[in-house]
Amino acid sequence: MSLSVPQEILDALTDVVMPRLKPEPETAETLQIGDLVLPVYRCGALVIGSGAAGLRAAVEMKRRGVDVTILSQSAWGGTSACSGSDKQTLHTANTKDQGDNFQAMAEAIRAGGAMDEDTAYIEAVGSVRAMASLQYLGLPLPQDHLGGTLRYQTDHDEVGRATSCGPRTSRLMVKVLAQEAIRLDIPFFNQTTAIRVLKDGRGAAGLLAIRPKDGAEGNPHGLALYACSKLVFAAGGPGEMYRDSVFPNGCFGTLGLALEAGLELTNITESQFGIGTRREGFPWNLSGTYVQVIPHIYSVDENGTEHHFLADYYRTTQEMASNIFRKGYQWPFHASRMLDFQSSLVDLAIFRESQKGRRVFMDFNRNPQAIDAPFSLDRLDDDVRTYLHNAGADHALPIDRLRHMNPLAIELYKRYKVDITTGPLEFAVNHQHMNGGIAVDIWGRTNVTGIYAVGEASGTHGVTRPGGSALNAGQVFGTRVAEHIGASGEAAAPSSADISVAGGEAVSEVMRLVTRENGLSWKAIRTEVQARMSEHAGILCTAHDVTMAREEARTLNTQIRARGLQVSRASEVARAVQWQQMALASEAVLTALDHYIAQGGGSRGARAICDPTGESLPQSVRGPLPDVRFRTERDTDKHSQLRVRLEGADMIVSDVRNRAYAGDKSFFERDWPAWLTGGIYHQDTAPR
Known part of the structure; x- marks a missing residue:
């Protein structure tokens, strides 16, 4: 760019006005649970989150005949709409001066280690389609006079695969996808906070949420039930977990919600600072x-x-x-x-x-x-x-x-x-940014039937990644989740499942949590969690400090279970539950990090594991810096991931090898039938 760019162009790329939502759907169905009367909304698939990844999943599902609904805590208020995602990293084969191939791009995406090889290849292959479809929807990715997309080098990328519409690239992505979702008449519930997953004997059955618009005399907290056959986690990362954070305010993510639902998390030791x-x-x-x-x-x-x-x-x-x-x-x-x-x-x-x-x-x-x-x-x-x-x-x-x-x-x-x-x-x-998240397979499926995860909510990135590749990953896996759900045919119509039992249990759990006179203050929980994470789980860590922080986090969650939360008014319930879940997610991160360090894990990605016996000693012009001497990363740790799940009150950590990609060459006549019959969707690749 140069000084000759007119002001109106600068304004258009900076002041990105988001579309207005259509009126929210109403329902006549209610469910009485004790003294409460809750509205019940039904759909085939429910997407939690309205960022770039969630909108992509919803739009692609709608195109495939899925009865899909979007639920958002704050429309256009999340990371991709508000934060500094200024680039998207894509395959470079369409440029005149830079060659590429999918395997080379996949190797760059997973070069940091702890990433499934097949996932990296999927993201590389899918990037061409992601870019083309965004351009079709109106995303103004810059081109030269021959039609090649303008590119530049970004972090962890030596080829130059990044492109940008300016500092509002991800917001522009959200805008064009939101416009398409509105055009397709996808129902959208705004100012709605997911607080409990409903499950039955088969898997996902729905969601308990808090929606102030549903507040009434018989429902003072604004609780609402959503029945669905498929549930997609797409609410971003745990921005509120750290005091020192560049996330927009109010970004909680859903890691605590996922743990309570029995979902397995992976690589949550890995972040970006x-x-x-x-x-x-x-x-x-x-x-x-x-x-x-x-x-x-x-x-x-x-x-x-x-x-x-x-x-x-x-x-x-x-x-x-x-x-x-x-x-x-x-x-x-x-x-x-x-x-x-x-x-x-x-x-x-x-x-x-x-x-x-x-x-x-x-x-x-x-x-x-x-x-x-x-x-x-x-x-x-x-x-x-x-x-x-x-x-x-x-x-x-x-x-x-x-x-x-x-x-x-x-x-x-x-x-x-x-x-x-x-x-x-x-x-x-x-x-x-958190590079880890909910563990998924090659179709975005979690370990619980009917539940998927995309975007920063999913843990697909590994230790490091090229800048901008997270946006691409959300677009690619948003599409793949939609393809898998669409092919199943199980979400073409609103769910007719009876959620009275699961809904009743979820409501009772929440009411027991937030109706304690001697409960903990959610504001005090916020202060404690954020300070602990920023001071003991930031860019510099020691084994002693992390172990101490893990023990403190576990103690906090024990107290929350015993005493519950103190809520002074109905409007605080959603925020109080989110901090209870953030405390849970914080313990999970610290438990995984403590396990990693105790097993001899070294410095990689986000953090330096400081150790007086470490092999690496940074120098300054004034001499060595012994307080930041650190362990180097072990090569063996690149080939596996740490998984965390909640069992009762305990965080269970396990080590799982990365999935491999053999690079087998496809053969048209041999492989076409699997596409025609839907066989490609039934491979046994669920998270181990």
Whole structure:
């Protein structure tokens, strides 16, 4: 992009107005449970979540004749609609200058390990279809004059498979999919919170939710029952689990709900952490051009004194500036990049400044301060200097380089009354994405019959992944879930199942939980969970701290079971239940992480496992950093995943080998009958 881009184009790509929903369906059916009278809504398939993955699943199901309904806590309020998902990583075969093949892309997707090989191949193959269908729906992916999609390099991607519509790429994806869902007349229940899964002898039977619109004298908490044959978890990740988070406010995900339903979780030790603006203002990842223009980074102490703290870590101005730039495509923290004065030393330095109680800023109106010599665009590492030269970004100041390379980056913050052309931007190291989640097979099926998971709710990503591939995964598996449900023929009409028993049990459980006079405060639970996760399960972990945190998390859940929750008014019930479930999910994460570390697991992906006997010792210009000496990752751990399930009050952890992909060549005449007869949907590939 250049300065010649008209303002109206910048506005259209930044101010993405979402469509209005149609009136919600009504029902005449009710079910009396004790003194309560609850409305009952029926559908064939119910999707929990209205982000890009959930909408894709719903749209594709509707096209296949499934009677599908969407349920959302807050329409257009989730991660893909509100957070910094600015790119989608796709197959590059359609570009004129870059070749690719599906197996090579699959290898890149699963290169971090702990990912099923067949899943990676599915995501690679499905990316072409995902991109083409989004373009058909109106997603304005950029092209050159020959029709090739414009691409660039992103984190964990050496080929250059990423493309972008600007900082609102994922919101634009949600918009076009939402417009299609509305056009297809898919019923949509907004402001509705899922709190309990209903099951019968066959598997999924429905859902208990809280819907304030259904509140009445005989139903003061607004409880509602949904009967369905198929249930799709698509409500994103546990953004509220960490205090230091770049997730939009109110993103709880459904990991606790899944555990209570008997679903197995996988890879929940694996997350992404990186620099971004705090959620108290406008949460956004500071990757890409924000750092590639090389702003000045500094901290401010309680006395207002500025500290040029990166000079305590890097040896030269050139080394520091080049690694600030590399945070653009090496955005997530990675322990190995703390070594040899690489880019994650920037994350470590910022994290330690925050621990000192200092506020950290980047200033686009100043170049980095000198360490050994003044900053100069001519004194940068070769890869950095070449990139900026090819981009034509030879301007004197970072803000001018940013205007030239990506004016949308400036416009985005202006929408939230932050003008980075005149003042600095405060930021920190935050939790951004969970790579783990609910365990699924090649069709998105969980270990409970009738329940599926897609998007960040599912645990398909492994340890690391190319930036933007999570959006692609949600689109690919949203389609595959729809294909599987459609082929079953079991959700073509609304469920007629009797849910009175399952519904009654779920309502009784919830009422027992939230009607205790001496119950715990859900606000206190929030404070405890977020502090524990940010302080003991962030980018730096030790065996002792994680074990202690796990024990504290288990104690908290024991207290919740014994005492319940204190709820002062009916409108707090949904939030209180969500924090009870978040406490459960937090214990699951810490239990899996404690198990991993105790078994000798090393540093990978999100975290450095700090150990005084560790093999890796980061260095700074002032010498070794013994407090962050860490274990290196064991190669054997890349070939398996940690699964967690809830049995009674206990978290059970098991180790499962990754599913393999043999790469067998298909043969038309041999394999066509399986497609024609639906045999492809009946392979025994459910999670082990």
